[in-house]
Amino acid sequence: DTEVTQTPKHLVMGMTNKKSLKCEQHMGHRAMYWYKQKAKKPPELMFVYSYEKLSINESVPSRFSPECPNSSLLNLHLHALQPEDSALYLCASSPTGGQAGELFFGEGSRLTVL
């Protein structure tokens, strides 16, 4: 079983809705990541938090808003999404920033935007 837990597993939302994806890890990792994955494609990096500070924002549209309340939790707030945002959203963690190869992924939240 993965040690990175993501909720919900599935989410369907309309373009005017506001929703949030949640991620939790209890491995003591200090870097946490959001990735987006389309079908049959590799994961694409969206955001990186290192020691609870946003370190990387890969030019992600502002309708995606990350939040890291503490070292174990990571949220992704969603607002006014487009149908093309439908994808698998993966949370990952690594022991520290700078060791991105040793990523531990959650099982993902499958998002459908209608």
Added chain:
Amino acid sequence: QQQVKQSPQSLIVQKGGISIINCAYENTAFDYFPWYQQFPGKGPALLIAIRPDVSEKKEGRFTISFNKSAKQFSLHIMDSQPGDSATYFCAARNRGNSGYALNFGKGTSLLVTP
């Protein structure tokens, strides 16, 4: 631009055979090369990884071969089993990018037939 080129896109191997997936890169700033395995509906999981000062690494039935001069690395799965059927991603970490971002290959869908 894809910084890590992976081939083949799909692979069918009989049970007991050897599965071989190849990756190539150009950026000499890459310093860590992990392979991820992803089953349908799951997040990617780190399978095995290698650093460029090593030419081969073996873990059970999985072996990475690394050719630094050719800037190529490959995954060999010996005695392939139906349970190995999954998508495999090679990746490379850029030490010049704070080590956060992984460059993924496009993935190889492996099917091991009984």
